[in-house]
Amino acid sequence: MKILIAEDEPLMLMAIVGRLKNDGYDVTAATDGREALKAIETSLPDLIITDILMPYTSGLELIGIVKSNYSSAIPIIVLSGLGQEDTVMEAFELGADDFLTKPFNPTELSLRVQKLLKLNPPKSK
C-alpha cells in the first residue's frame, strides 16, 4: 500500500512518515504541494495525507487537482490545526475524505489510515 504525505514542516512530516513506515506502508514524502503533484504524476498512491497551508500548491489545490484530474477514488486525509475548521469544510467540499487535527495521536493516525484503505480498496493502475 502506497501512501503519499505532503507536509512542509519537517518534524511533522517525519512524525507521520515514521509512524506509517513502522506500520508497514510504502511511504513517499513531499515537502510541498508541487512536489506532491510530481510524485502523483510518477505513480498514483493508494492514499494521500496532506497539510493545508503549504508553499507553491496548497493542500486545497492539491485535493482539487487529484480528485478531478486523477482519481476521485484516492482517499485523502487533511491535516489541520485547531481553529482551521472552515478550511477543513472547504477541503471536504473539494472531496477530502477525512481529517486529522494537529497535534495528532499516532494511534489515531494509524487507525484512520487503516479504515480508509479498507473502505477504499486501491484502484491505482
Add this chain to the structure above:
Amino acid sequence: MSENMLQDKKVLVVEDNIINQMVVKHSLQKLGASTDIAGDGAEAIAKIKGDHYDLVLMDIQMPVMDGYETTHYIRNQMNCTIPIIAMTAFALKGEDEKCFQSGMNGYVSKPFTVESLHHAINKVFDSPTIANANPNVLNNPNVSVDISMLYEIAGNDDAYIRNMIATFLEVSPVTLAKIETAYNNSDWENLYKAAHYAKSSLAVIKVADMYEWVTTIEYKAKNKVELDTLFPLIELLKDKYIVVEKLLSEKFSFNINSVSV
C-alpha cells in the same frame, strides 16, 4: 523531625574541605545515616562505582572536577540515577538552576542546620527522581519537554528518534528568526505562517507553554488583533527555546543510550 529518617541509609558526602566533611558527617549521623566521604569528584565516582549508596551530598566548588561535572558524569556516563543533593553557598544567581540542569535532585544552602538538611532530603525522597518520572518527559525547573510522541512514532528506532530531535534543533531557530523578522517588519501574513509552522514542530516535540504561545501569535497575526501584545510573547518564546535547546542537546544522548536497540 524524624531522628532516624536515614536509618539504614548510606550517604556519600563529596566535599574537599575537612572541617565541612566533619560538620556534614555529624548532621547525617544525627539523622541516622551511615556516611562515607569522598574528597573530590573523581573519588566520588570511584566510590559510587564500587559500592551502594542511597544518597549523595555534593559540594559544588571542588578542585579538578566540580560538583556539576561530577554529577554530569554520574548521570550521563554511568547512567546512574542515585539522588544527588548539592551543598552550595549560592553566592551566584542561577546556581540553583545549574544544579538541576546538571542532573541534581535538590540543594541545601551552606551553612546548613540539621533541620534544613532534613528538609532538603525529605523533598528529594518525596518527589519522583529522574528515574521514576516518565523518562519521555524531560524536566527541569524552567521547562518541561514531552518527547513521548517520538517513541509512539518510531518505537525503538533510536536513529530515527535522534534524527527527529536533530531536525527540531535545526528547524526551530530558523523558524524563531522568521517569527522575529516578520514581527519587526509588521508582516502579519508571514508572522502567521511562521507561527503556524512552529506549531507543527511543537505538536510533535511538546514544550509546555511554547505551543500555547505560538498558537496565540498565530491567531493574533492572522486576525490582526492585539498586535501590541505580540512582542512580549515572542520574547518569552525565544527565552524558553534557549532552555529547551540546552535541555535537549544535553539530556537527549543520555536517553538514547538507555533505550535498548
